Amino acid sequence: MKHHGSGSGVTAVHLDGQMGAPLASDASRREFLKTLAAVGAGTVLPARGLLAQTASRAPGGKARRIDTHHHANPPIYVKTTGQFANWTWTPAASIEQMDKYEIATSMLSITQPGIWFGDAPKARSLSRACNEYMAQMVRDYPGRFGLFAAVPLPDQDGTLREIEYAYDTLKADGIGLLTSYEDKWPGDPAFVPAFEELNRRNAVVFIHGTGPSCCQHLIPGVTATMAEYDFDTTRAVESLLVNGTFSRFPNIRFILIHSGGTLPVLAGRINDRFPKDRLDRVPNGIMYELKKLYYEVAHATYAAPLSALTKLIPVSQILFGTDYPAESMLTTIDPLAQFGLSAEDLHAIDRGNAERLFPQLKA
Ligand SMILES: [Zn+2]
Numbered sequence: 434m435k436h437h438g439s440g441s442g443v444t445a446v447h448l449d450g451q452m453g454a455p456l457a458s459d460a461s462r463r464e465f466l467k468t469l470a471a472v473g474a475g476t477v478l479p480a481r482g483l484l485a486q487t488a489s490r491a492p493g494g495k496a497r498r499i500d501t502h503h504h505a506n507p508p509i510y511v512k513t514t515g516q517f518a519n520w521t522w523t524p525a526a527s528i529e530q531m532d533k534y535e536i537a538t539s540m541l542s543i544t545q546p547g548i549w550f551g552d553a554p555k556a557r558s559l560s561r562a563c564n565e566y567m568a569q570m571v572r573d574y575p576g577r578f579g580l581f582a583a584v585p586l587p588d589q590d591g592t593l594r595e596i597e598y599a600y601d602t603l604k605a606d607g608i609g610l611l612t613s614y615e616d617k618w619p620g621d622p623a624f625v626p627a628f629e630e631l632n633r634r635n636a637v638v639f640i641h642g643t644g645p646s647c648c649q650h651l652i653p654g655v656t657a658t659m660a661e662y663d664f665d666t667t668r669a670v671e672s673l674l675v676n677g678t679f680s681r682f683p684n685i686r687f688i689l690i691h692s693g694g695t696l697p698v699l700a701g702r703i704n705d706r707f708p709k710d711r712l713d714r715v716p717n718g719i720m721y722e723l724k725k726l727y728y729e730v731a732h733a734t735y736a737a738p739l740s741a742l743t744k745l746i747p748v749s750q751i752l753f754g755t756d757y758p759a760e761s762m763l764t765t766i767d768p769l770a771q772f773g774l775s776a777e778d779l780h781a782i783d784r785g786n787a788e789r790l791f792p793q794l795k796a
Contacts, residue, residue: 502754663694
């Protein structure tokens with residue numbers, strides 16, 4: 434069993450920052466405070482594995498979901514990048530929402546535009562600071578959070594160092610990447626050393642959409658948040674296919690966001706139009722690789738995207754996620770419940786499939 438932080442003897446859950454996310458209710462706040470009181474300040478708690486089991490049922494005896502798409506917004510990130518200064522997010526606000534919507538554990542990541550702004554030393558420093566912050570959250574709330582560490586992918590030496598630190602020191606659960614970096618997508622040959630190392634570590638790689646540099650501000654009035662992240666998710670997969678990354682590094686478990694963006698509806702065309710001179714890069718076939726990927730469903734459980742996704746891949750590859758705090762959790766949870774899945778399939782999406790990726794969370 435894997436333990437986070439220093440292992441045994443993690444003491445006390447503590448609140449840093451004010452309670453009160455926009456969506457928080459007084460009832461869930463009271464429930465959370467009650468739980469804290471039951472835990473008791475200064476109480477020595479068992480290590481993470483045991484707490485993960487407790488968290489899967491408590492508080493309220495109902496928490497069950499594993500949220501694979503959940504963002505931290507560290508103060509150092511806001512200060513350094515100027516991004517998301519208007520978010521009222523705190524770690525306690527995440528916990529409050531998780532308790533309200535029966536989420537046992539959330540895997541933390543940094544959202545787009547990520548930590549790369551063209552300067553390698555700054556990107557190394559920012560990724561390290563963000564990863565330390567998220568790792569502290571994992572320690573502060575045992576069992577409630579996991580960590581997808583940020584890395585400065587265009588800086589391969591810095592990335593290899595951060596992968597090592599994230600796994601060996603911070604005990605990360607995976608690595609968080611973006612769909613593109615300036616004019617490069619993840620399958621670019623320049624990124625091979627990082628994927629070699631991730632393959633060696635059997636890594637889970639969470640790929641978050643972003644607005645690529647080619648396609649910013651193309652249409653006046655249209656923001657990248659409307660559709661561009663989901664187009665770029667498809668480009669990232671094309672890049673990983675045509676460069677042979679999927680077949681060359683088969684131990685990596687990739688997670689795409691938003692039900693795969695536009696990939697499910699374009700999969701047939703990608704299969705038909707795949708460049709003939711690169712078929713040797715996908716010796717098992719294109720559909721084989723697409724069916725191996727994991728698809729997180731935040732903000733994409735509407736009937737159309739979920740219909741396309743469930744026609745492309747088996748339910749075993751679908752993961753629950755919310756994209757909180759960028760999105761209200763209900764924008765995912767309500768349509769998912771209304772889609773007509775069996776109780777068994779819903780459970781697999783809510784946590785069963787994620788338990789295969791993160792066996793340390795198994796209840
Ligand atoms: Zn997100």
